[in-house]
Amino acid sequence: MYEFFANLFGSDIIASFLSGAIPFIFIVPFALFAVWLERKVSAHMQDRLGPMRVGYHGWLQTVADILKLIQKEDITASDTDKKLFNIAPVLVFMGSYAAFAAIPFSSAYIGTGIDLGIIYIVAVSGLVVAGILMAGWASNNKYSLYGAVRSAAQVVSYEIPTVLVILTIVIVVGSLNLTKITEFQTARFWDWMIFGGSVAGVKKLILIPFMLIGFIILYISSLAETNRTPFDIPEAESELVGGYHTEYSGMKFAMFFLAEYANMFAVSAVAATLFFGGYHSPFGYLGNLIGLPWLVPVEQFLWFASKGIFFVFVQMWLRWTLPRLRVDQLMSLCWKYLIPVAFVNFLIVALIMVL
């Protein structure tokens, strides 16, 4: 995409700016939609209607909320560390936003097709922790501090099983580039990674159970990385009030909120890319059928967005069903169960691929 703009305008700066702005066009409407969806999903699960007043079935409710948040006074408590306090929400949002650069939305669009794609996503997602720690420390509030320290421990721990699962995929595909990983899971859904990818012969069948285990581990850790229930310990409302964003209000709070939903989509998109064929349609494309090749990337984008939103929906489903784990249980789940299982899974897949 960057090359396309660079050729079009002949300027590196404009090209960088434009290709950097494109994910924003997706993230903001998505976050607005996801917040509305979360409210509707929770409402219908709880035998109520949710927002119904603003627009048809309340679809403009989040827009109204954003308008309210923009108008709110920007409160900074007196003994906060002002610099850190103001940077933190930006850094948190930056971490989740930067991840979108390497996510392939369709065969025609990827922010940057770097070969380190998946590792880059893991790395920039780590920035979120720094932002959360800053927010917790700068707030000068004990609840915020607890939330921040818990969050740091949690996200750092859960990155390990995530990376182990990612490495499993990388071994099968032989590339860190997300486009290549997607292309590996070509045309039909039985070529998706969860069904063993387009590996030839008997190996494909043997791989299936291990891919399933890998996906479950990846999904559980992604829940923990986005601080969603049952791992929403950093912002555990009933214990820590608001966790690390207790002291934030107005647009700064909205930044955290936006970052959370952007992050939800990012991890869902990674899960879809690694295991569910990324932007590939499970059944082939309408564009190819009726002879309009330019329609294919659009269809791919729609497939990708639907897969991502489906996993976001599952996250919401879990959130409104399950209780919350305790800090020590969260850690023991990660270190005693997920990491060893992920590691053994990784070794077995490696062995299968070598043999």
Added chain:
Amino acid sequence: MLKTEQMVLNMGPQHPSTHGVLRLELELDGEIIVNVIPHLGYLHRCFEKHCEAMTYPQIIPYVDRMDYLASMSNELGYAIAVERLLDIKVPERVEYIRVIMAELQRIASHMVAVGTYGIDIGAFTPFLYLFRDRERILTLFEKTCGARLLYNYIWVGGLSHDLPLNFVNETRDFLNDFKKTLVEVNNLLSYNKIFIERTANIGILPLDAAINYGITGANLRASGLKWDLRRNDPYSIYDRFDFEIPVGEGLHGTAGDCWDRYYIRLLEMEQSIRIIEQALEQLPEGDIASAIPKRIKPVEGQLYTRVENPKGELGYFIVSKGQLQPFRVKVRPPSFVNLSVLGELCKGHLIADVIAILGSIDIVLGEVDR
């Protein structure tokens, strides 16, 4: 050696999970609780002093405001106390209606306890299922006496209104639907692996400690003692009904842990359903106002009356000097006594467990402070 010190975390009075305006001073070593100091009094309304300036019937609305989640039960206790002072026998129909109301109130109160406990642990949805059904109980109360929370319904010697038309059928419908909700809550919460992990073996209250602290109600029964005033010191007409007294067995941990305290409440709701069904079956006809005295002026004397409230043993100690106003009314509030064990239970647990333990004790600050 790195120098470390304990941190004091102030939880409440404005906190999502202190169930009202309770303030807990937590001394923490990292996330581990070293000491818990509860601070009370944010909701103190001088109930006992007020009583000395009011006539006996005027006190009833104030009684409502103690445990505002179980107003009917508070009124029942107070009415029985004054009736014993006056030596009044109330009509059969009144007795039955009182039992039906008190047991519906027990269900409603336990619904709040179980539902908010779910929120404390992080599960939001069962709370709304239970509140949806609680709404039906409140509607029944509203149809009966016009109020949804503070009823002023059970009067000395009688009731303010008779039952409305169709009350019996509507109550039966509600009970049948509520049985399904109980199954649902059990599936969503009670037997949920995460929920059990969070509550089993947490905040274990051994039976001897429970007795020493004066714990009563569901919390005492969860520790394993079959002690229910409806059975052990029967009042009203509770000796006519057939019901079980569930006790904590430590199904998923040790007897007297948070899970037991939580689960006892669900079992008690089932028993309340049984009592209401029997009472509706036997409900006699009659006048509800025939025994209401025109002027309440007991002879000199004093007595202590206790009833089994949803939260535990609610006791009224009333001293009469033969005047229109009582000389002294002392209340033994179950929430206040039960809260006293919190510090003991919390020591050595984590912050998240404080919430779990506090929720499992099920206090109402309106009653703790009065």
